[in-house]
Every structure is written in C-alpha cells, then in structure tokens.
Amino acid sequence: MVREDWTFQDLLAAGWSEADLEWERLAEAAFTALAAGKNDVVGSEIAAALRLARAEFAANDPRLAASLSNQAAIVATDGNGGAERIRAAAVQAWAACDGWIEAMTAPRTARSSMFHLRMERLHRPAYEERWRVRGRELLATLREEIHADAPLALIAPEEAASRLARWHRERPVTLSDPRKLMAAVILLAAREKGAPDAARHVPEAERQLHR
Template identity: 35%
Template structure:
C-alpha cells in the first residue's frame, strides 16, 4: 500500500498546518513528520474504539492502525518499539496470531532501546526541583528508565497473553509533554487498544 493510499485513511491526521502548535513544538525538538503522524494515527484509532458498538468506527480504527503500521515499517529503524504497536493493535482487533507474532519479534529489542533512549529535561514545579534534577540527573534518569521498563514489561505480557493490562486508557494521563524518546516509548507501550476480539 502506498502512502497516497494511506492518506485516504486519515487526511486530517497527515496534514500539518502552520498553526499546529504541537507540530511546531515537535519539529523544534527534532521529531519528524512521521513521528507525530504515527502517534496521531494510533491515538485516533484508539479514540474511535471508545464507541465499540459503532461498526463503522471499528473499521475506521482498523484502517488507522494499518496506516500507522505501514508508516512505522517504512520510516522507523529496526529496534524502534513503535514498529510493534501497529501489529499489536491490529492483533487486539482481529485476533490474527501472525500479527501478534510480528509484534513480539519487533518488541524483542525494547530493553536495549530503553538503555539508549534520550531523556530531555522536564518542566519542574519549582526551582528547587529543577536544581535537584540537575544535581542528581543520573538518579532521575535511572528512576525514569526503571519506570519505563515496567511499562514495557506490561506490554510484553499483553503481547504474550500473560496479562490483562489496560493500555490506551492510560495514555492520556501518562503522555509526556516533552518530545523525546520517552514519549516514543510510552506511545509504543500504551497506544494499544484495550479491547480484544
């Protein structure tokens, strides 16, 4: 499937106009158009599944996940955990084991990804907390990596069928405001629909 065909699935998601503040912020942080388009496709698919009784929304969500899957395979490097999220989402909808198997293969390198991810400074509520983070950066980063590893472990359990974790419903609360690798990893972990077929 070409990117032109994928564009028919979600024209508003692909488009980035100059007034799009999120796109400007993401671009200034070094994100590519594909990074934000993938996230928006997955978010849109998950949102559409909140009304699972509407069959047309179910199909529209499936198309968003397919487009995100194709985009990830075309634009993201091997070892990027987002390459596992599209097939994982499609597996949750369709129950197709080959999609789950592909998601598990792609998810296999997540531990190495967590060790190498770039963590950018967070906004802090006070100058004291900002100074504490600057003074103890290694500790902050180690704690954040530990927390991210817990999210990744839950996602791995879901893919193996060993746990009934909620993913998409947690995204809104966990979504980082910083455009860095932690946001990419959390989106890979959490933008999986909470329903199964």
C-alpha cells in the same frame, strides 16, 4: 479529539519528527473509531499507523511493536489470514524494545525550584537511569499481559474509550521518549483473546512514568 499545537521548531528542539506526531494522530483516530464500533475505519487507521511505523521508526521502537500487535488483532477480528504471522512479528518487536529502553533519554522538564534544576543538571545520568528503570518495569508488565502463545483480539469499545480518555489526560506535556513509550502502551488496541482487559496492571505502571 484533543489537539495539541506543536510548531516545527518545537519538533526540532525535542528531536522529534512529524512522523512521531502523525503516529499518535493515527492511533487516536483508530481508538476513536473503535470506541464508536466502526471497525472498518479502525482497520484503515491501524494499517496506516503500521505503514508509518515501518517506514519511519527503528525496529526496536515500542510504537512499531504496538502497531504490529494492533494489526494482528484487527486481522484476527476480521477473520483474515496472516494474523499469526503478524503476531509473531509483534512478539519479536516487543522483545527488541529492551535496546530502545536502554537508549531512552529523560525529558528536561521545567521546575519552579532552582534547587531541583541544579540537582537535575548535576545528577543527569542518575535521573535518566531512573526513567529507564520505569520503562523496563512498564515493558515487563506489558509482556506479562500479552503472552506470545495466545491469539490477539481487539479491545472492547468501552475499553477503547477509556484508554483514549486516559491518553489525553495523562500524556506527557513534553515531546520526549517517555511520551513515545506511553503512547505505545496506552494506545494498544490488542488484548489476548478471551481476556477481559489486555493490560489490567498497566495503568499503575503508566503512572510510574509521571513520578
């Protein structure tokens, strides 16, 4: 697992908490176990991520929606009751994410060009709106791929390994709202039952967040 070394000062400066990083760690651990076929470990890590998301994140946070979807998928895979109830909660959570997107702030990234830095400061509202547009597009794509009327299942181990590698490769280098959104989308272990891939078109939308 690829680790990052963030200090408490880094978290404060970015407006992040230890819970934000812990959710990523739990999600990564779940994907590592899923890629290895260790579903018993997957379930415990997904459940821990959901408990943290419920305790620490806003009701419209996409990471809570992802955690609920993942929990619905593991419960359905294990054949336990309650999957539909959790799935319904996940659908509501994804629907509420519009408000989170509207409040999303763009990262302040360092650039080599002083011209770009000045332009970003002068046009900050437009710069932030561009990120929100990308977030809306990404959320819309995800909703199309995971419909409210279909049961969920876990993605295959190969897909889990691919998504985990992509997360380590493409996650933003700054602690930011776009990083939170990307984590929720890439580290989504749920797919529609019977579908080959829960997010066939999502990778392209993910790349939009880097532009």
